[in-house]
Amino acid sequence: xxxxxxxxxxxxxxxxxxxxxxxxxxxxxxxxxxxxxxxxxxxxxxxxxxxxxxxxxxxxxxxxxxxxxxxxxxxxxxxxxxxxxxxxxxxxxxxxxxxxxxxxxxxxxxxxxxxxxxxxxxxxxxxxxxxxxxxxxxxxxxxxxxxxxxxxxxxxxxxxxxxxxxxxxxxxxxxxxxxxxxxxxxxxxxxxxxxxxxxxxxxxxxxxxxxxxxxxxxxxxxxxxxxxxxxxxxxxxxxxxxxxxxxxxxxxxxxxxxxxxxxxxxxxxxxxxxxxxxxxxxxxxxxxxxxxxxxxxxxxxxxxxxxxxxxxxxxxxxxxxxxxxxxxxxxxxxxxxxxxxxxxxxxxxxxxxxxxxxxxxxxxxxxxxxxxxxxxxxxxxxxxxxxxxxxxxxxxxxxxxxxxxxxxxxxxxxxxx
Amino acid sequence: xxxxxxxxxxxxxxxxxxxxxxxxxxxxxxxxxxxxxxxxxxxxxxxxxxxxxxxxxxxxxxxxxxxxxxxxxxxxxxxxxxxxxxxxxxxxxxxxxxxxxxxxxxxxxxxxxxxxxxxxxxxxxxxxxxxxxxxxxxxxxxxxxxxxxxxxxxxxxxxxxxxxxxxxxxxxxxxxxxxxxxxxxxxxxxxxxxxxxxxxxxxxxxxxxxxxxxxxxxxxxxxxxxxxxxxxxxxxxxxxxxxxxxxxxxxxxxxxxxxxxxxxxxxxxxxxxxxxxxxxxxxxxxxxxxxxxxxxx
Numbered sequence: 164x165x166x167x168x169x170x171x172x173x174x175x176x177x178x179x180x181x182x183x184x185x186x187x188x189x190x191x192x193x194x195x196x197x198x199x200x201x202x203x204x205x206x207x208x209x210x211x212x213x214x215x216x217x218x219x220x221x222x223x224x225x226x227x228x229x230x231x232x233x234x235x236x237x238x239x240x241x242x243x244x245x246x247x248x249x250x251x252x253x254x255x256x257x258x259x260x261x262x263x264x265x266x267x268x269x270x271x272x273x274x275x276x277x278x279x280x281x282x283x284x285x286x287x288x289x290x291x292x293x294x295x296x297x298x299x300x301x302x303x304x305x306x307x308x309x310x311x312x313x314x315x316x317x318x319x320x321x322x323x324x325x326x327x328x329x330x331x332x333x334x335x336x337x338x339x340x341x342x343x344x345x346x347x348x349x350x351x352x353x354x355x356x357x358x359x360x361x362x363x364x365x366x367x368x369x370x371x372x373x374x375x376x377x378x379x380x381x382x383x384x385x386x387x388x389x390x391x392x393x394x395x396x397x398x399x400x401x402x403x404x405x406x407x408x409x410x411x412x413x414x415x416x417x418x419x420x421x422x423x424x425x426x427x428x429x430x431x432x433x434x435x436x437x438x439x440x441x442x443x444x445x446x447x448x449x450x451x452x453x454x455x456x457x458x459x460x461x462x463x464x465x466x467x468x469x470x471x472x473x474x475x476x477x478x479x480x481x482x483x484x485x486x487x488x489x490x491x492x493x494x495x496x497x498x499x500x501x502x503x504x505x506x507x508x509x510x511x512x513x514x515x516x517x518x519x520x521x522x523x524x525x526x527x528x529x530x531x532x533x534x535x536x537x538x539x540x541x542x543x544x545x546x547x548x549x550x551x552x553x554x555x556x557x558x559x560x561x562x563x564x565x566x567x568x569x570x571x572x573x574x575x576x577x578x579x580x
Numbered sequence: 581x582x583x584x585x586x587x588x589x590x591x592x593x594x595x596x597x598x599x600x601x602x603x604x605x606x607x608x609x610x611x612x613x614x615x616x617x618x619x620x621x622x623x624x625x626x627x628x629x630x631x632x633x634x635x636x637x638x639x640x641x642x643x644x645x646x647x648x649x650x651x652x653x654x655x656x657x658x659x660x661x662x663x664x665x666x667x668x669x670x671x672x673x674x675x676x677x678x679x680x681x682x683x684x685x686x687x688x689x690x691x692x693x694x695x696x697x698x699x700x701x702x703x704x705x706x707x708x709x710x711x712x713x714x715x716x717x718x719x720x721x722x723x724x725x726x727x728x729x730x731x732x733x734x735x736x737x738x739x740x741x742x743x744x745x746x747x748x749x750x751x752x753x754x755x756x757x758x759x760x761x762x763x764x765x766x767x768x769x770x771x772x773x774x775x776x777x778x779x780x781x782x783x784x785x786x787x788x789x790x791x792x793x794x795x796x797x798x799x800x801x802x803x804x805x806x807x808x809x810x811x812x813x814x815x816x817x818x819x820x821x822x823x824x825x826x827x828x829x830x831x832x833x834x835x836x837x838x839x840x841x842x843x844x845x846x847x848x849x850x851x852x853x854x855x856x857x858x859x860x861x862x863x864x865x866x867x868x869x870x871x872x873x874x875x876x877x
Binding site for chain 1: 659661663664696699700701702703704720721722723724725726728729730732733734736737738739740741742743744745746825827829834835837838839841842843845846852855856859860862863866
């Protein structure tokens with residue numbers, strides 16, 4: 164099988180104007196994180212005994228997991244169903260998932276009151292198999308490890324035979340080379356086992372995130388309080404995977420001045436109306452069977468948020484992507500992909516924040532400036548790390564013959580900064 | 581009123597299988613069974629003296645305010661909730677038909693028979709004790725606050741102001757006292773039979789006998805007998821509980837739905853392994869086909 168494309172490290176100045184702005188936001192976010200750890204959750208957030216979970220759980224964790232779904236959906240498409248023409252999207256999706264889940268783990272740590280006890284989840288005598296959160300935690304931890312393992316071949320490809328650390332660390336060169344050559348010889352045979360494991364783990368915890376609030380049916384607004392919520396979470400995660408890949412691919416093309424892979428992306432986008440359609444159908448069926456339509460029309464913040472989620476996050480993107488003219492244009496693709504992404508993120512925010520009704524609610528929850536800064540800061544850090552990674556590692560593919568010129572020695576681990 | 585009181589005491593004594601010891605402990609029922617303990621909160625006879633709040637704060641070292649300061653009834657103007665520094669508070673509710681009639685209601689952890697918080701806890705830091713209390717182990721806790729999400733009574737409170745070692749705080753049911761055969765601090769100080777400590781089933785009997793002996797005085801429903809699968813702490817009210825701060829809940833316990841889903845997904849790891857095998861098969865067969873095609877080409 165020949166691919167007419169080759170993944171190469173991107174060449175550009177790391178700090179463009181946009182990057183500088185993102186970097187500044189990240190620094191502000193880090194300051195906010197420091198404040199949270201020094202002053203505590205009470206000072207940093209609007210969380211209290213009425214609203215124990217806020218945007219850190221809804222966005223940093225739940226939306227983070229959902230939007231990293233490109234990793235397992237592309238693995239399913241390309242590596243399991245062998246749709247080889249999409250080979251080029253595997254690595255960007257894998258990198259997104261790896262970094263996305265890394266920030267999910269960091270985001271959880273910021274939210275946990277006793278974060279230094281997080282390792283308790285791994286102690287068999289504290290395993291609590293009844294807890295949905297336990298399953299989510301275990302799956303996320305194992306999947307994060309699997310994602311790092313899946314990324315090793317990319318590291319091997321970039322650095323095997325080229326490890327050349329500068330002098331104080333040069334004694335490590337031999338050891339790293341040795342590890343890379345071991346990985347190179349062994350991983351090829353086993354990596355498909357990890358790929359399948361990644362898909363299975365994803366199906367489990369993507370759905371289980373939607374089981375979390377079923378323990379609190381009296382505190383969850385009727386529009387989201389359904390026993391098939393785990394299925395809806397899984398279906399929406401699967402549906403958002405390709406839009407996320409499309410969104411990032413278009414942004415990366417623009418940022419690194421590449422020609423967007425319009426053919427592949429439009430072709431990939433054909434799946435989305437079908438996947439979203441299944442989700443929409445089941446969601447409508449669920450509302451109908453539970454006779455919850457009056458709640459859609461009750462004109463509350465919850466009902467409006469549900470309508471926005473469904474119309475702008477599901478129905479309009481289906482229409483756009485089902486129309487060939489729009490699907491075959493960068494503008495149409497980017498608009499629809501962005502809407503699906505925001506729609507799924509809004510669904511997670513709705514499920515964990517908007518739909519949550521404390522028994523004794525004296526006021527609604529709204530995040531503090533610090534909470535927002537932490538969330539925006541993490542997203543900025545993720546964007547910067549992604550940029551750094553695609554400049555260091557061969558992640559983004561370009562047509563053969565158009566790759567940037569090889570470095571003179573092709574060896575040194577060059578700083579992208 | 582005093583007649584009713586005497587009647588109550590008589591019923592309490594009758595329904596107690598054993599001798600009553602001393603006047604302050606007159607409202608405790610001793611048990612020879614290994615059934616869980618509970619407390620019956622009779623808001624109809626509660627006088628709102630808030631001594632239970634004082635006793636609780638003393639027992640747990642939460643406040644050193646003197647007993648006198650708890651006579652301040654202006655606190656009833658606002659609806660209070662238990663929090664990280666008060667495991668129990670007394671509130672007031674009114675008869676919707678006659679708002680001059682006010683009743684007092686002590687609130688704290690209900691110590692559910694099938695606690696949602698225990699099912700939710702990621703590390704097993706919350707456990708239902710065989711004596712009835714839902715116990716918290718701060719050493720295990722990671723501070724995720726999923727128990728607060730899960731609780732249908734909005735009870736677990738959290739030390740949000742503590743940046744390093746925040747704990748979940750709630751009524752402990754004085755489990756150390758109960759284990760020693762004593763009643764909880766709040767029950768011990770209660771000057772009348774508003775709080776009765778004893779085996780849960782005996783408390784239900786007691787509640788029904790109070791209904792029978794005092795027709796018209798009670799809304800004849802033992803709140804907590806069946807709510808969310810039953811609770812160790814139960815309430816008698818003068819009016820329908822929907823007019824009080826007690827949440828309207830169905831009889832079904834909360835953990836089964838999520839636990840059935842979880843155990844369905846993980847049943848001996850069969851579903852994940854089956855999915856793994858299926859995907860492996862697809863990967864292998866389609867891969868073979870591709871190779872065959874390539875050979876043909």
